[in-house]
Amino acid sequence: MRNPNGYGSVVKLSGKRRNPYMAKITVGWSDEGKQIVKPIGYYRTKQEANIALAEYNKNPYDLDKSTTTLKELWELFYEKKLNKLGICNQKCLISAYNNHVKPLYDKVYREIKSYDIQDIIDNSNLSYSTQSQIKNLFNHLDKLALETEIIQVSYSSLLTTDKTPETTRTILTDEEIEKVKNNRQNLTYKVILLLLYTGMRGSELFKIENKNINLEERTIKGGIKTENGKNRIIPIHNYIFDIVQEFYNEDNKYLINNYKKVTFCANFKKIFPHHTVHETRHTFRSKLDSAGANQKCIDLLMGHKSKDVGNRVYTHKTLDELRDTINLLK
Known part of the structure; x- marks a missing residue:
């Protein structure tokens, strides 16, 4: 079914790509009468691209912000928010960012889904405390991303970690x-x-x-x-x-x-x-x-x-x- 005028479209790009489907919208027209388009994002499947396009039309957002990467968001968080947290929390967040989420550094933040982060948590043989630090990192980043309208939906709340290990601590007799x-x-x-x-x-x-x-x-x-x-x-x-x-x-x-x-x-x-x-x-x-x-x-x-x-x-x-x-x- 054809999309309404001004709604945007999804196209499949040529070649072998990890995310071959591009969702795009028209933002204007050139002097020659040609469409000026901007991509909303690139996706693994056509269905994901159509969902992203629908979300954009439901709640339009600043497309310049839509290209903000995880690395860029972290830099903003580091500058504006990190020093307001406790020293121990700061160290844990810095450690989680520096050591465990490098594969996502250059990924557009609004395109990072819960399963991208969950893969890191599940497949890196990490301790319970480190898993919790990664989840905490994305909780903070999502809050900033929502505040700055980089994202409209937070996925960090969907993340899961291993069960809290039973304590082995005992008191002195x-x-x-x-x-x-x-x-x-x-x-x-x-x-x-x-x-x-x-x-x-x-x-x-x-x-x-x-x-x-x-x-x-x-x-x-x-x-x-x-x-x-x-x-x-x-x-x-x-x-x-x-x-x-x-x-x-x-x-x-x-x-x-x-x-x-x-x-x-x-x-x-x-x-x-x-x-x-x-x-x-x-x-x-x-x-x-x-x-x-x-x-x-x-x-x-x-x-x-x-x-x-x-x-x-x-x-x-x-x-x-x-x-x-x-x-x-x-």
Whole structure:
């Protein structure tokens, strides 16, 4: 059936092509009376081309934008949006773009379908976390593409990843914690105690600066990774206050000085070969849960997002509540 005047058409191009069908529309006429046409895109099948033509006629868009490639969209995202995200999220998105989607760099973004991305996720033997990073990348790119009217439909929501792997993390037992306490004169055990009684990540603790230690108020200010985790305030538990005092030195930048994180992690593994350093953080949460601590206070201490937290404003009342929560640990 013939298309209506001004609707556009689909033609098959000569030669061997991956996408031989071109959908095109007339955008004007030359002085000689010849049609001036612009392609909407190139497609594998005639059906795909006709669908694209129908979508264009239903919601016409700027054809100059329609040629934007994945690489060009990423560059725009990098310039306008990336720095508004958390540091960890930025690194994951950059890694996903640099390492896993190169086959799509020069492909027109509006022509990338969910199955193009799904092929990368399914056929590259990637871990669950990397698959999730790729999906997250296209979620962000689709939002920008919708905002700038490069696309009218988001396909990233159709992407699937492997099921979340079952966690193998376990908390330290009471006997293992007692072992740490009994060896608190040793440097490695002292650092383990700091982790167990603050709930901080290892990477966070080793970046705590002395300027963010308030011995008078008995608080530590620090944290990384997420907006909720950054610069959170953690009261210093009575049991580890002497260790903090020992480590504290205004002449040094960091609380933990002359002891590299990589060395600590190696020593930790020798002490607890079946645990990871991060499991001290899980132990912290588990012990507070068992002690009946307030969920809001636990989330504030750990830097987790919580619907109950709201705006993170540390009043005297809030700090007193956090201190009471910390001191539930024995």
